[in-house]
Amino acid sequence: MSENTFHSFAQNxxxxxxxxxxTRGDFNGxxxxxxxDVILLQNRMGPQHLTLGIRIAEIVVLHRAELGPRGPFGFMPRGNEFVESAEAQNN
Incomplete structure (x- = not known):
């Protein structure tokens, strides 16, 4: 990927x-x-926002995060099939 292609992709x-x-770790934000030479990424660390500068030369992959529904603990909430099976056990 050429430099111009990366910049236009990242701009989008x-x-x-x-x-x-x-090459030094994974980041999200x-x-x-x-x-x-650098992208700026804002990451939420607790109640504060942290701005990270990441050198473009160090980037291996840049992609849009897939944000899905999450429960209060950061994972997918249980579906109806789990609720039904728990009710069936009580009967």
Missing amino acids: LVEEEVNVIT RLISVGK
Whole structure:
């Protein structure tokens, strides 16, 4: 992928929730801006926002995060099939 192609791809993801995999670790958050050598990612760490600068040369994968429904503990809530089977056990 050429530099211009990456920049245009990344520009389309600005203000989106993204996942960034680099040679030094994985990061997720809202893509704030795309510069010549660095992207800025805003990550929510507790009640505060943390802005990360990630060198484009270190990026292996950049993609839009798939945000699905989540329960209060960060995983998918149980579906109706689990509720029905629990009710069946009580009868």
